[in-house]
Amino acid sequence: MFNLDRWIEIFQTLNKNKLRTILSGFTIAFAILLFTLLFGIGNGLKHFFEREFAGDANNSVYINSGITTKPYKGLQSGRRIQFKNDDTKFINENFEDEIQFFSPNVQRFNVQAVYKGEQNNYTVRGVYPDYQPLESAVIEDGRFLSVLDLKRKSKVVAIGKMVEKDLFGNLSALGKNINLDGISYKVIGVFSDPGGDRDERFIYTPFTTAQGMYRDNDQLDYFGLTYNPKLNVDQALSFSNLLTKMLKEKHNIDPRDQGALRVRNYAEGAKNVQSFMMVLNIIILLIGIGTLIAGVIGISNIMVYIVKERTKELGIRKAIGATPKSIISMIMLESIFVTAVSGYLGLVTGVFVLKAIDKSLEKYFIINPSVETYVVVGATIVLILAGTIAGYIPAKRAARIKPIEALNDE
């Protein structure tokens, strides 16, 4: 294989038969190019879905209350379920292991925020410091709410980037005081959110501050939590089912009542996306393999033709002392060399094309189309195998050619 003389012989043959070499190389390069593009675009689709579901932590669970639709234990339907601080305690105590981040929430819509004559209406949420990872919020400036803020019921806020832009223009909001419904709060942080503009128009204040400000007692609106990332999708679903069951019991809700308590587990969506991605992956894989097989058959055909065309030459070689083995290894090395080189060219072209069309595909739900290293390495190995297979059959046939028949073949 690493005999220099043999390679010189092969290069000479390939070089003296340029058209043939280019044609056979083109087949395989084209197949690999298609393969790479397919894989890259498939990955782009995958990236798009990943980003779309990145708005919140994808292990989050939200628990909202509503109005009962069924009478239960002597209680009438149409009863409003109200969460209170003891529910916070209840969840915290019962599911310590399953929960990663947890926050109750008091929410007030259409709060007028004013800073030096600029004003707008926003939703204000009273939350625990844990709410930041729940929302996947990223602090750009300053800090998020702290446990100390919570204890002191401090009048501080963390505002979204869009709020800062609306009220402060290009200036920094950090350390400034803004008025919310007439009460002054100090801005301690500015955050961005992968969920986009909508999620960057929230104002967060400590839960205790908001509860004191917007509620007369210990009522609250909803809970947000993330489950322990060690749980798999099925475990996460059974955790949220158990949580639902226990909360329904606590509030005397019929277990079949769908309206009184709504638990939204992102794991469910994640599961759907996961199976969707799996199907997409299988389709891409099948098409990719199909393309590769077509390429292999193409090159195999060409090799059969090449051997036929070279029958006479091979006959001459045999007459002057070429052994069948040397004929097989010559044809196969030629085939492997052509497939490997042209396949690599196809791969590089594919990667280059993917890079070039990257930005222009975003409106078709394709983001950052690219191929992973292991796909590249895998495809290269497949190529060399393909070259071996494609070369072997015609090489074997070539080795069986009787020199007399070959020489009589005018």
Add this chain to the structure above:
Amino acid sequence: MIKLKNLHKSYPMGKESLHVLKGLDLHIKEGEFVSIMGSSGSGKSTLLNIVGLLDEHDEGTYHLNGQLIEHLDEKKAAILRNKFLGFVFQSFNLITYKNALENVALPLYYKGLGRKERQKIAMEYLDKVGLREWANHLPSELSGGQKQRVAIARALVTQPKVVLADEPTGALDSSTSHSVMELLKEINRDGMTVFVITHEEDIASETDRIVRLRDGVIISDERTNKKEKV
């Protein structure tokens, strides 16, 4: 050098089989210059193929350089061809995309010689057939006679025991034919066994011994008196 005893060969033709060689006995000694004469269908090409290890015989024995030839697999046949035999064909059979020097050097490649050595030896033999200046020309740039000289140089380059020539002048005009035969004679004078197949009487008459073949049997085996003259 070549010893054939009761050699038979037939080819299957559908259900029938065509009996081509019907018991040949032939003994060619080292250094002889022999021609096999016969019209087409007489079995002379089949004989050459068997002698040249390009085909196998059915019955009888064949000794090449004292070695009994039987049950050869392709690899052994290839090695023996490379070692003992040099071929010259009617249609030259040069590799079209290799120049004269590379064509001559090719058998040495299969013999396993290094590149530089191959080129050096090949150049010597090209010089011997008078084509040193044409070393870098492709076969398509050479005349018929020149091509056959290249083919002869290629046949000689491995220093075989026997040179087998199948109608070496069949594609050449008479004056070129004559010079090719002169070259073969010269090789023979250097001690090489030369085995020529032809259907042309005047070509055969330039050799030392003429074996006539008809319908698969030898009908005559005579020495030309030329040698006695010399």
